[in-house]
Amino acid sequence: MAFDLAAANAVFKEDYHGPVREQLNNDNPVTKRLVQNKQEATGKRFFVPLHYGRNNSVGYRAEGAALPTAGNQKYKETTANVRYLYGGIEISGPTIKAMRNDKGAFIRAVESEMKGLVRDLKDQRSRALFGDGTGRIGTFAVNTSVNTLTVDKIKYFQIGMKIDIVNNSGTVTQTGRTITNLDKANKTITIDGAAVTTAATDYAVVTGDLNNEAMGIGGIMSASLQLQGIDPASNPWWKPSVLANGGTPRAISQLLMRQAIDTAELEGGKIDWITTSYGVRAAYEALLQQNVRYTKPMTLEGGENVLEYDGLPIFVDRYHESNRMFFVDSGEIDLYQLSDFEWMEDDKGAALAPVPGYDKYAATMFCYETLVTYKRNAHTALMDLTEAPGYAV
Template identity: 25%
Template sequence: MAGFDISAATPVLKQYYTPAKVETLVFTSSTLAVMPKDTGGSGSSYEGAIRSAITSAVSATDTVAFTSTSSSIYKRWSCPWRSGYARALVSGEVLDKAGNDKGAFVKAVISETEGAYSAIGQQIGSFLFSNGGGALGQLDGGTAAGGTSDVTTTNVTLKNPSDAIKFRPGQVLKLATTDGTSGAVKAGSVTLTAVDIFTGVLTASGNWSAGIGTAANTDYLFADGDFGLAFQGIPAWLVANSKRAGNALSTLFNGVDRSTDPVRLAGVAFSGGGAPKKESLIQAGMMLHRLNGKPTHIIMNDLDFADIAKDLTTASRIVTETAYKNPQIGFSAIEYVAPFGAVKIMTDPFCPQGVAYILDIKTWKMPSMGSLPKVDFLDKLNWLRTAGSDSYEFRTLYRAATYCSLPGHNAVVEF
């Protein structure tokens, strides 16, 4: 009788890793979980349209209204597909040691498989709050900017410490002077050996400037291979006030010049200027209400959520919000009856501290080519023998984009 091996384990793993099970591993971002999905994507890009202005053929005079050639104004979005990949590797020695012990064999494979799914889920979650450039964060500028980063040492500090959730030991990082939407990545790389989640201190295996000769204390950080290749996340659709300077909105976004109608095409942007967070959210929400927006969710970082929760002692209750078409995944939320309607306030670890998004989740969609991520392939081979190594590898990937049908019914708030 043949021993229990990868071939024998594959059908067992396929039964275990149902699409719903995979989502429980991948959807660590609450926003990703609740956002509607469309797995039937195809073509060179995802196409969508918005009616940014209704017809002007209206008048108190019939001859004016009925002879006008005006019609509604539509904008066509062409959203580029972006891909992400992850791999799990199990050595032949580990599998041999498991022998014919089916349980031990499957556990060894499951441990690494779940690691790959979790890693790709973290990438998707972080990209969902990226502008498409793929930057995971930015250094704090060093002593010249009141920070502590020093690229001539092994330790640097993130400008926004909450971004540290996106980093982990063993990660290979690149640097650039830009956020990935322009420019180029710098030559060289560093490997992380330690991450302080709360202070935002990143420690490399050697001095940062030794691994990247032109490293600077104001650089942006990228996972190796990600520069300029992320899908466009929520910040790309809803442009914050601090990002609207210059030609930020006149530069074509998915084929559209948003400077012609900044609010309807790039969302409501509100700056609180240090005011109480609750007040800023209510103000932005009422701006949406004025535009006939009907927000359903408010997304923010856990630390900002803690401040809000202290203020919402009345007119609120704790509820569980489930993922889109997957009741196996649930997230705690505060349901708050705001002046602009009832909304669910949720935390997302990938949402940067200091920013919140007021969303009508019905206007959002995450289209993909197949499941997100893929759990099966055309050749039905989920595990492959690794060339040049005594090991087996598991691969998973996604090809996805984001789409918002009504940006003007959503808001970005900078506290």
């Protein structure tokens, strides 16, 4: 029997749906732990009441004095929406027809496309889960009528990535510009098309992602960002503990790490893991060697080896913001998920569908989720740390 569209759909749905889920949940150490904490949603918005204040109408009195005025506990509701991540592939009609007598050849072609899609979806998700929901991947320096642009950090840009340039008021001034080259040492990107001019407050996002990305750890760890409908400026209890040094880099130390943990615990947090960049981890490892202290790496379930501090695992990620460590209470953070990665299907349950007007077929995967926290001051951001030499920021 010919390998037709119906057979192709069976390959997509039966042979590749399971492995996609498994790879996305396990390849990234931080994402893996966030997914383990996932909260399955029943609606696109969640509501959680927060207890933030005590009944302060208590106190000692002299004999016969008036009793304290009655008071009450204080509550506030927090809420957030899931965000929507998509990825798609296309296969031409001639490709399907040419392989109609060789199912194995078609499966290999599909597998190649699927592995690329899995990698790219995972990459986008992992980057976003370290961000703040805005999609910002770098801020520009002043660049005047050029195609090679200086940025403040280079690690989030990729050759072939399409970016939008956004000004300080949140207006997209350039859209769909493709990055054709990167210079990590000089922190420059080269884009296609006409030369552009940027201000020092302009920034870049992946095309179409402005304010559409899932909330990430970076947003939770910001003391100024409004999060889940609550403004920390008027609700100071809704701030993470932030230990900064006024923007001046300082060396990592065990004393600073101890302070970060204790600060969260004084607010009722229970830190159980730490995240950081490769450069800060290298600086911490050098500190241990400098102090003539050998620390055997902690071996986690599954055989993963990580550095540790006071029995807490330290995870690194290439998308972690440079010059900082995040101390996380995993009991107060969840990946709120309306849908895990799934195929977009038509009313007949088919994932692979004709593209109107073209001799090709397309399939789309999607995921609806966002990161939430229930006690923001249970976490600590240790800022302004010096990266080890040679690490790109």
